Amino acid sequence: MRDTIRFLRAGAVVELTDVGPMDTVLDYLRLTERATGTKEGCGEGDCGACTVALGRLVNGRLVYQPVNSCIQLLGMIDGAELVTVEDLSADGKLHPVQKAMRDLHGSQCGFCTPGFIMSLFTLYHAQGMERSRKAVTDWLAGNLCRCTGYRPIIDAALASCFDAADDAFAWRASETRDALRRLADSRDVFLGSTESFFAAPATVEGLAAIYGQHPDATLVAGATDVGLWITKGLRTLPKIIHLGRVSGMTRIEETPAGLFLGAAVTYTAAEPALTRIAPDLGELLRRIGSKQVRASGTIGGNVANGSPIGDTPPALIALGARVELQQGDDLRVLPLEDFFLDYGKQDRRPGEFVAGLFVPRPEAEHFYRCYKISKRFDQDISAVMGAFRLTIVDSLIHEARIAFGGMAATPKRASGAEAALVGASLDDPATWGAAIRALTMDYKPITDMRASGDYRTEAARALLVKALMEASGATEPLRLKGAAHQEGGDNERAA
Known part of the structure; x- marks a missing residue:
């Protein structure tokens, strides 16, 4: 067992022992590092002012994704590279997205600007993106500006984000991949005491054991909901168990019969496979939250929190999805609609957790x-x-x-x-x-x-x-894409 969290920061490994279960990445940056470029706006993951980038290895490739640091728990970034707006300029020169924002007048008061810059940084490093206004507005849907106006910001993105990445992060990508591989291990993480802790087990067996011992603990996958319990509900959560490191919890398995999603699979990771199940699911996922929310939030978490207005449960229930629950070594499977008993109440026993979901593939008829x-x-x-x-x-x-x-x-x-x-x-x-x-x-x-x-x-x-x-067949499928997503002013028809 490891009693530290470790992450990569400006090319160096940061190792922390004194991490409280409710500590956020934003508070660490502003209060500990005094890296105040990252701003606090809404405190609930809506405005994007607090956006930072997390670099992780995905199938061996270094991928940068935007996250809302105000609701991202500090312990959750174990094993990742943390990038903030302070890290982008090099040798006295602005990063290409910073330069484009300056040259094209993309900032007035500047409060939201660091968040926009970091979202654009992740777009700059995305691969295979088509240069289009729609791609930019989709990417920036989680960043709000109240004084500049979005047109010059979108212009800056179009000017800077769609050519091959040529910055310090691209130049040292090989070294970063090696460093992230060295950070990866299969040890359980536990910081704190039996009364108050942050835990990140590495195996399903480890998760079952610690949750069996502490059934009063709060399970956290992406914290896009639980984070608001802390920042807006002002709740005290003394025991938190993070699912993001659990081997198998991020598994996506496609078969002719359907799709299995581990409980910690994010919306971003699930979107391609769910779109192959049904194109409408892909369009639905694109409208859930923002890039920042979808990079952290999980399908399993949306189901497990039992919200009556959660978007994915009705869509999956109609397909006949089943939920897999585990308690210790015992597994049980039930139709997803039977998991929800009443408002805020699910068919989940003490120490039992959502392990995954199976989504049947629609048949020809x-x-x-x-x-x-x-x-x-x-x-x-x-x-x-x-x-x-x-x-x-x-x-x-x-x-x-x-x-x-x-x-x-x-x-x-x-x-x-x-x-x-x-x-x-x-x-x-x-x-x-x-x-x-x-x-x-x-x-x-x-x-x-x-x-x-x-x-x-x-x-x-x-x-x-x-x-x-x-x-x-009386009408063709028509989906409103939203004014910000229209090309040429016309509504787009779904594929």
């Missing part, structure tokens, strides 16, 4: 769609999330799986609408009416700041009609 309704296009919580899988033979619906988020205390199937759709004909919209009416009995949504109950009911009914019309 399956028609699948999922839709997200929210006030903002990017980085917003759903008002209504609807997902539909229809089994269709000769234009007749033989089976329907329908799940909604935001309509009940848990992600929930529409059992009445499902039953009413069996036998309905896609060629005869008159046969759809019973299912549309049944939705009003399946759900009694509440009114809150995101939407009224009546709006949610009408939106759910409209989404069901939309899915049936697309299944019938």
Whole structure:
């Protein structure tokens, strides 16, 4: 067992022993290092002012990803390279993205600028990106500016980020890879005491053992939710167990039958495989949070926290996904919809944790769609999330799986609408009416700041009609991409 966390910083290894379970990367930078270029804005991972880059090895390749340091726990960066805005200039010369921001007037007050610079740094080092305004706006959706205006920032990105990387980080990439390999080990990490600790086990067996001993501990994968418990909820979490180092928890396994995702697989890592399962899933994931959130947040965490407005559970329930739970050496598997019992309550025993998810691949007779309704296009919580899988033979619906988020205390199937759709004909919209009416009995949504109950009911009914019309071929799939994502001002159709 190791009682330190280690990470790479400006080419040197930093090793820390005095790390509290709730310490954040932002606080370490500003209060310990006094590296104050990284700013604190919203404190909840929305504005991007605190963005830093983490370098990790992905299949042997050095990859830099943006993260929100305000909600990234310090212990979670063990084994990574931490890069901040102070690190970018070299030999008195600005980094290419810094120079482009200066030359093209991408900064006024400058408070948000370091976060933009760090997001652009990760875009600068991304591979295979097409030079386009859409690519830039997707990448910067998690960075907000209130005085400069986005046009010159986007211009700076287009001018600097799409040629081959030619900076100090590219020049020493081989040395960085070697250093990260030396940091990697298979030892469990434990800092603190039995009363208060940060733990990062390296194996599933180690996780099962420590969680069995401390079932009151908080499990953390990406901290995109738990981080807000600390910064906004001001909760005290004396025991934290991080899942990011657990061997097998980041496993992605594709088979003809479907896709297995370990509980610590991030949205970013899962997106290509889930898009191959269903293109609508890829579009959904692109609208969950931001690049920073998706680089840290996990599918398993979105399921395990049991939020009634989580985006992925309804989409996966409609596909017939199953959740794998582990307690000690015991494994059990149950349909994902059965995992959610009530608001904030899941079918999870003391010491039991989500180990992974299996997502079945749609078959030839399956028609699948999922839709997200929210006030903002990017980085917003759903008002209504609807997902539909229809089994269709000769234009007749033989089976329907329908799940909604935001309509009940848990992600929930529409059992009445499902039953009413069996036998309905896609060629005869008159046969759809019973299912549309049944939705009003399946759900009694509440009114809150995101939407009224009546709006949610009408939106759910409209989404069901939309899915049936697309299944019938009466209308082509149309997905609003958002004004910031439009090329030439026209809405783009989904592939």
